[in-house]
Amino acid sequence: MPTELDGHTDHISQQFNNELNEIKTHLMEMGGLVEQQVENAVQAIIDADSGKADEVLESDHTINSMEISIDEECARILARRQPAASDLRLVISVTKAITDLERIGDEATKVAHQAIALAEDGAAPKGYVEIRHIGEQVSKMVHDSLDAFARLDVDQALTVVKADKRVDAEYATAMRALVTFMMEDPRSISRVLNVMWSLRSLERIGDHSRNIAQYVIYLVKGKDVRHTGLTEMVERFKSD
Amino acid sequence: MPTELDGHTDHISQQFNNELNEIKTHLMEMGGLVEQQVENAVQAIIDADSGKADEVLESDHTINSMEISIDEECARILARRQPAASDLRLVISVTKAITDLERIGDEATKVAHQAIALAEDGAAPKGYVEIRHIGEQVSKMVHDSLDAFARLDVDQALTVVKADKRVDAEYATAMRALVTFMMEDPRSISRVLNVMWSLRSLERIGDHSRNIAQYVIYLVKGKDVRHTGLTEMVERFKSD
Numbered sequence: 001m002p003t004e005l006d007g008h009t010d011h012i013s014q015q016f017n018n019e020l021n022e023i024k025t026h027l028m029e030m031g032g033l034v035e036q037q038v039e040n041a042v043q044a045i046i047d048a049d050s051g052k053a054d055e056v057l058e059s060d061h062t063i064n065s066m067e068i069s070i071d072e073e074c075a076r077i078l079a080r081r082q083p084a085a086s087d088l089r090l091v092i093s094v095t096k097a098i099t100d101l102e103r104i105g106d107e108a109t110k111v112a113h114q115a116i117a118l119a120e121d122g123a124a125p126k127g128y129v130e131i132r133h134i135g136e137q138v139s140k141m142v143h144d145s146l147d148a149f150a151r152l153d154v155d156q157a158l159t160v161v162k163a164d165k166r167v168d169a170e171y172a173t174a175m176r177a178l179v180t181f182m183m184e185d186p187r188s189i190s191r192v193l194n195v196m197w198s199l200r201s202l203e204r205i206g207d208h209s210r211n212i213a214q215y216v217i218y219l220v221k222g223k224d225v226r227h228t229g230l231t232e233m234v235e236r237f238k239s240d
Numbered sequence: 241m242p243t244e245l246d247g248h249t250d251h252i253s254q255q256f257n258n259e260l261n262e263i264k265t266h267l268m269e270m271g272g273l274v275e276q277q278v279e280n281a282v283q284a285i286i287d288a289d290s291g292k293a294d295e296v297l298e299s300d301h302t303i304n305s306m307e308i309s310i311d312e313e314c315a316r317i318l319a320r321r322q323p324a325a326s327d328l329r330l331v332i333s334v335t336k337a338i339t340d341l342e343r344i345g346d347e348a349t350k351v352a353h354q355a356i357a358l359a360e361d362g363a364a365p366k367g368y369v370e371i372r373h374i375g376e377q378v379s380k381m382v383h384d385s386l387d388a389f390a391r392l393d394v395d396q397a398l399t400v401v402k403a404d405k406r407v408d409a410e411y412a413t414a415m416r417a418l419v420t421f422m423m424e425d426p427r428s429i430s431r432v433l434n435v436m437w438s439l440r441s442l443e444r445i446g447d448h449s450r451n452i453a454q455y456v457i458y459l460v461k462g463k464d465v466r467h468t469g470l471t472e473m474v475e476r477f478k479s480d
Contacts, residue, residue: 064467065467068466075328075329075332078328079328085319088315088319089315095336099336099339179430183429183430186423186426186429187423189422189429190419190423193419200440224311226304226308227301227307
């Protein structure tokens with residue numbers, strides 16, 4: 001009875017497709033929340049708004065439980081559906097991407113803690129311009145890496161990898177300036193350190209976004225590019 | 241022909257077992273190398289030995305390529321063998337553990353970079369005692385988390401999770417002392433920052449080892465404890 005069998009297969013494969021779409025949807029939901037965390041944490045520093053920082057700390061557990069539940073969904077799909085080829089790569093990429101998202105959330109809570117310390121001190125130290133600037137860039141990287149994931153857009157993934165290089169360079173420059181500033185005004189040391197730790201966390205958020213972008217390339221092209229140089233990546237994978 | 245079929249099944253399952261053992265062996269090899277990296281990086285700081293720091297930087301690419309090749313092995317097993325239950329949890333845990341190992345390797349190279357900067361400066365600043373002390377503890381954590389993985393030893397995994405709490409507390413104390421020291425002697429700021437960044441990396445290495453220990457609990461008990469408190473973990477999983 002080939003027709004019935006086909007009907008059955010279609011049915012199973014429809015369910016399977018739904019499950020694959022669902023893990024993608026859940027990844028995007030988690031990503032949206034994490035992106036919001038990063039923006040709020042940066043804003044909390046800039047506005048010396050410890051209430052906003054508290055919000056970031058409070059929603060951390062939601063992100064953590066999203067990570068666990070998406071991971072369980074992925075394990076269930078691996079066990080029951082035995083996905084192959086690009087379906088398998090999707091499940092693997094989602095599992096990896098949520099780990100990075102969870103760590104972005106962690107870094108956002110670290111920034112929130114620094115925001116609270118800075119808000120208590122009152123006065124705005126040096127480095128706020130850099131926090132705003134680098135903060136905006138890494139928020140955009142989080143957003144763009146997820147967008148690239150949703151649309152399977154390798155070119156957009158490559159722009160995230162490029163943006164990370166730029167952020168790393170700006171981070172290094174900002175850190176050098178802050179060291180100089182500390183030396184000139186030792187009374188500011190403690191506050192400037194709060195700014196430095198925040199910048200460090202933002203830089204890490206950039207790294208995690210780059211990781212997510214690299215999973216997009218793995219997902220679409222089947223090639224693991226985590227340790228491939230940017231130039232080679234662009235040459236091989238950029239569409240014309 | 242049940243006998244032949246059984247023979248075939250045995251054969252397949254023997255091969256499958258070999259493959260599972262192999263990814264575990266490769267994880268242990270990668271872990272051994274990473275552990276060595278951490279020890280060398282700490283020693284490079286303490287001995288102001290930039291040659292040893294260079295060694296750490298040079299072997300980083302070996303760790304990176306081990307990560308990629310083990311990940312490929314895991315994806316191949318998922319695609320061909322369709323593992324279930326504890327076999328599936330093993331493959332998932334190995335995939336996650338190598339990500340943490342790779343990041344431990346990254347942190348070791350960061351420590352090596354700080355060692356090179358410090359060796360150029362010559363004089364030993366404050367904080368070396370703390371680097372040695374915290375360095376020894378996190379090296380042991382890396383070792384013990386892998387040992388727990390190899391022997392599926394939940395109790396040992398729990399001791400790693402506990403050790404991480406202790407390291408976090410000692411790290412916080414060391415950082416406060418270094419801030420005070422910077423304020424008292426602003427000329428030391430730049431060197432003390434090198435020490436601070438190194439301690440930060442060591443603290444992160446502790447976090448990643450704790451992650452690996454938590455995968456051991458997941459692997460053996462089937463329960464994801466990444467966001468479970470230590471007390472609850474001990475109550476639920478410690479053997480009597």
